[in-house]
Each structure stands twice: as structure tokens, then as C-alpha cells.
Amino acid sequence: MKKKWRRFLACLSVLLIFFTSSGAAMEKEPEELKNLYAHSAVLMDGSSGRILFGKNETEVLPMASTTKIMTCILTLESGRTEETATASANAAAQPKVHLGVQSGEEFYVKDLLYSLMLESHNDSAVVIAEHIGGSVQGFAEMMNEKAAKLGCADTHFITPNGLDAADGGGEHATTAADLARIMRYCVSESPRREEFLEITQTRSYSFSNKEGSRSFSCQNHNAFMDMMEGVVSGKTGFTSAAGYCYVCALESEGRLFIVALLACGWPNNRTYKWRDARTLFDYGMANYRNQTIRCEEKPRTLPVEGGLARDRNPWHEATVEAAADTSDASQKQYLLRDDERIRSRLTIRKSLTAPVEKGAVVGKISYYLGEQLLEEYPIRTTGSVSSKYFEDWLLWVWKSYIL
Known part of the structure; x- marks a missing residue:
């Protein structure tokens, strides 16, 4: 009887320790971040790459048109933005949102990057991918190779535009942590970061096809630039599988923050991503300050x-x-x-x-x-x-x- 009583007390002690420690761990989550709409979210230190806050940050999810930040930076780093690219029948057949390219029509690659990032045109992404990578598959291989170099172990690219897709390697997907890493690279580490920022900060852009027979006008759909001071870049995305997605960079008082949001609501909740982004940025700016390492070690x-x-x-x-x-x-x-x-x-x-x-x-x-x-x-x-x-x-x- 005494042995059974001792076992009962021992089990009770373990349970008390477990629930006490679990409660303490839950208390570490900031109160203001407990009600985020996004299923997966990250707030990252844009300078060091350290994740300051994460919610399901390593869960693999589709990322829709936030994919296009990788398409853009790879194209810029190829050094081929002044070349002309010819639209294929495959590019012309891409679903909305699209520029409306016609098979055989020629465009300057640089102009297509504005179409890609401001209006998120799916056909422009395919024209670029086929020109730079030889094919969509060839460009996807370049995307995956780049992602691996950036330490994105849970990312798999199939399309240059982010449309839902699957192949032998899995689904077209990433994690909030990996998406933040890619944005950090685009805005602070890439040798072509200045050009990336110039494109994504442009409010409107007009261009023509090479022949000059058709003209186009693009407006930046990153509405968050008008909602919060300090936004330096951002890209939205939506598919039926991914829901609303958003990745953004903000600079304030010498501090660079990156926010990545996946599965942040479905229609008619397209504004959830703006609320979550503001919540995360406000938290970061209120609680984090730049500090340097104090090296006091002597010879x-x-x-x-x-x-x-x-x-x-x-x-x-x-x-x-x-x-x-x-x-x-x-x-x-x-x-x-x-x-x-x-x-x-x-x-x-x-x-x-x-x-x-x-x-x-x-x-x-x-x-x-x-x-x-x-x-x-x-x-x-x-x-x-x-x-x-x-x-x-x-x-x-x-x-x-x-x-």
C-alpha cells in the first residue's frame, strides 16, 4: 500500500511540474501577438536573420505570389534585364492576374519585372522564367538552388509565379521562416538589392512592348506602404490553397524588420494580412533595440x-x-x-x-x-x-x- 501511495505522489509531482513549466512557456508568448490571424507568421531581425517571434514558422505551406520575390532577385542577379524576351504560347495562356501578353510578342525584361512585382502578373513571370532559365522547369531549378544557398531547407519552387502546383519533389511551398530569409536577402544582402528596392517601391510604371504597338500601365498593390511609415518593400499573394500571404520589410531608426505571413485568411478577409503585419511591426519597434557585441576578452x-x-x-x-x-x-x-x-x-x-x-x-x-x-x-x-x-x-x- 505504501509503495502505491509513493508512486501516486511521484506521478502527481511530475504532472505538477509539467503543467507549471507548460504554463510558464505559454506566458512567454507576448500578449499582443496571441491573436494573429495568420496560421504561420514570422518577425525577423533583418540585420542578423534572427527570428524574434514565430508562430508555426517551420510549417510548410503554399506561398502564392510571394514567390515572385525570388523570381525578381534571380532575374536581377542574372544581369540580363536589358535583354528582350519573347512570350511563348505557354506564357500567353497563364491565368489572371495577367498582363495579357500574346504569343510571339517581345518585351524588355526590365519592364516585365515591374509588371511582375507591382501588378503580380502571372504571364510576365513565365516570360521571364523561360528567357532566363530556358524553361519554367529550368528556372525552378535555379530558384531551388538559390533557396538552398540561403539556408531555406523547407522550400520547394515549381512555378515562377506562385500558382499552386505539385511535382515529384512535392508541392510548391515554403515556410514563414524561409520566406522571411528570402526577403531579407533581397533587401539587405543581394548585390542587386538597390534595384530590387527601386522596383518594389515604385508606385506606378508604364511601358510598351518592344515594337511599341501596345502600352501598359502598372500600379503597386502593396497598400501597406501607405499604411505604415518605413515600409521599404513587400509582396502580396493569394491562391485558393494558400489563402492571403504577405512578406514585407520595414526600416525604423536604423532597425530592419522582416515580416512573413502565410495562410492569413481567405475571402472575404483580405485585410487580415495588413492587421497582422502592423501588429508584428509595432511589437518589434516597441520592444527591440540595436545592440552590439561587447568584446572584452584580453590576450x-x-x-x-x-x-x-x-x-x-x-x-x-x-x-x-x-x-x-x-x-x-x-x-x-x-x-x-x-x-x-x-x-x-x-x-x-x-x-x-x-x-x-x-x-x-x-x-x-x-x-x-x-x-x-x-x-x-x-x-x-x-x-x-x-x-x-x-x-x-x-x-x-x-x-x-x-x-
């Missing part, structure tokens, strides 16, 4: 076994100094809450064995925020130490006692 002196001391006295202990070059740390900023602190972790060898070359790596200094590694710098020797030989003893005796 270390390490003993060198079997090494010859600087004064070449074989009886003296040989040592070498080692230090980390953290000069660029002060140039990197991280968005932190007031209650967050960056901690350092030093890993270094206790001693070395001669010979030791200058610049040899003997350790590292790592900087963490929670369990996330922010930066890591190697600790290197600042000098060299040669090995100690029998001849060094003889030479010391000769100089000290015989001469």
Missing part, C-alpha cells in the same frame, strides 16, 4: 612545452600570446529586448607543444543569445616559438660560463 599567455623562451634561456619557460580579432564585432548589430543579454563562451587550449607558428588557431571565442550562436572568432597565436634542442643548452652554458 592570453599560453605555456609552450619543449619551446625555447624569448631570451633563449633553456631553463626559462617558453610562452606565446594568443588573441582573437573581434574588430568587426562592433559593426554588427542585433535587435535585443531590454531583458536579453549576449554571453560569451571561451574555448582555448591550456598549453601548447613546440614548435608553434604565428597565427596558429588555439581556441575560439563564441557569442550566444540564449542557445543561438551569433558570432564566433578564432583565437590565434600572435607570435612563434621554436623547439628547444640540446644545442641550445650548450650554447647557453658557453655564453654564460665559458665566455
Whole structure:
């Protein structure tokens, strides 16, 4: 009977610990972010790529026309924007929203990028993809290769316009975390980011086909630019499978925030994405400030076994100094809450064995925020130490006692 009672008390204790810890974890979610409409959402530090808030951020979902940010940046980086592209029958057959290209019609690629990003025309995306990638499939391979390089492990591209699709690799889909990573690259890391920003910030744009026989006018559908100060880029999207999607970048007081929203309502709730974006940006601006890593590690002196001391006295202990070059740390900023602190972790060898070359790596200094590694710098020797030989003893005796 006593054993059963002890088991009951033990189980009760485990349950109490579980529910207490679960409750504490739930309390960590900011109150103002508990009622987001989006099924999946991310608020990201645009400078470091750190996710400041996530809701189902790694769940794979279709992303509709937010796909086009990847189509745009790949095209810009191809360096072929001044070329002309010919519309195929496949491009002309794309569903609305479309520019209305005709098979055989020629356009300048640069003009099609405005059609792509301002009006989200599906046919313009296919014209671009077939011209840059040789085919839609070829361009999709380029998209997936780029996504992998950006660390987007849960993203699969099939179409350049974001229309719902599936192939042997799965569905055309991404995660809110990956979508934010792609937008961050477009606005802050790509060598063609200035051109990307110029296109996505344009309010209206007019152009003609190469022949000049037809003219077109595009208006920017990123209405959030007029709703909130500091918006630098954004792209909307909608399909029946994806629902309303949105990815956006905002800059405020030297801080860059990225928001990605997937499955943020279906008709007639197209305004949900604007509300969620504002909620996330307001939270970020109210709670996060730029801070730099404080590098206070001083050079270390390490003993060198079997090494010859600087004064070449074989009886003296040989040592070498080692230090980390953290000069660029002060140039990197991280968005932190007031209650967050960056901690350092030093890993270094206790001693070395001669010979030791200058610049040899003997350790590292790592900087963490929670369990996330922010930066890591190697600790290197600042000098060299040669090995100690029998001849060094003889030479010391000769100089000290015989001469």
C-alpha cells in the first residue's frame, strides 16, 4: 500500500511540474501577438536573420505570389534585364492576374519585372522564367538552388509565379521562416538589392512592348506602404490553397524588420494580412533595440612545452600570446529586448607543444543569445616559438660560463 501511495505522489509531482513549466512557456508568448490571424507568421531581425517571434514558422505551406520575390532577385542577379524576351504560347495562356501578353510578342525584361512585382502578373513571370532559365522547369531549378544557398531547407519552387502546383519533389511551398530569409536577402544582402528596392517601391510604371504597338500601365498593390511609415518593400499573394500571404520589410531608426505571413485568411478577409503585419511591426519597434557585441576578452599567455623562451634561456619557460580579432564585432548589430543579454563562451587550449607558428588557431571565442550562436572568432597565436634542442643548452652554458 505504501509503495502505491509513493508512486501516486511521484506521478502527481511530475504532472505538477509539467503543467507549471507548460504554463510558464505559454506566458512567454507576448500578449499582443496571441491573436494573429495568420496560421504561420514570422518577425525577423533583418540585420542578423534572427527570428524574434514565430508562430508555426517551420510549417510548410503554399506561398502564392510571394514567390515572385525570388523570381525578381534571380532575374536581377542574372544581369540580363536589358535583354528582350519573347512570350511563348505557354506564357500567353497563364491565368489572371495577367498582363495579357500574346504569343510571339517581345518585351524588355526590365519592364516585365515591374509588371511582375507591382501588378503580380502571372504571364510576365513565365516570360521571364523561360528567357532566363530556358524553361519554367529550368528556372525552378535555379530558384531551388538559390533557396538552398540561403539556408531555406523547407522550400520547394515549381512555378515562377506562385500558382499552386505539385511535382515529384512535392508541392510548391515554403515556410514563414524561409520566406522571411528570402526577403531579407533581397533587401539587405543581394548585390542587386538597390534595384530590387527601386522596383518594389515604385508606385506606378508604364511601358510598351518592344515594337511599341501596345502600352501598359502598372500600379503597386502593396497598400501597406501607405499604411505604415518605413515600409521599404513587400509582396502580396493569394491562391485558393494558400489563402492571403504577405512578406514585407520595414526600416525604423536604423532597425530592419522582416515580416512573413502565410495562410492569413481567405475571402472575404483580405485585410487580415495588413492587421497582422502592423501588429508584428509595432511589437518589434516597441520592444527591440540595436545592440552590439561587447568584446572584452584580453590576450592570453599560453605555456609552450619543449619551446625555447624569448631570451633563449633553456631553463626559462617558453610562452606565446594568443588573441582573437573581434574588430568587426562592433559593426554588427542585433535587435535585443531590454531583458536579453549576449554571453560569451571561451574555448582555448591550456598549453601548447613546440614548435608553434604565428597565427596558429588555439581556441575560439563564441557569442550566444540564449542557445543561438551569433558570432564566433578564432583565437590565434600572435607570435612563434621554436623547439628547444640540446644545442641550445650548450650554447647557453658557453655564453654564460665559458665566455
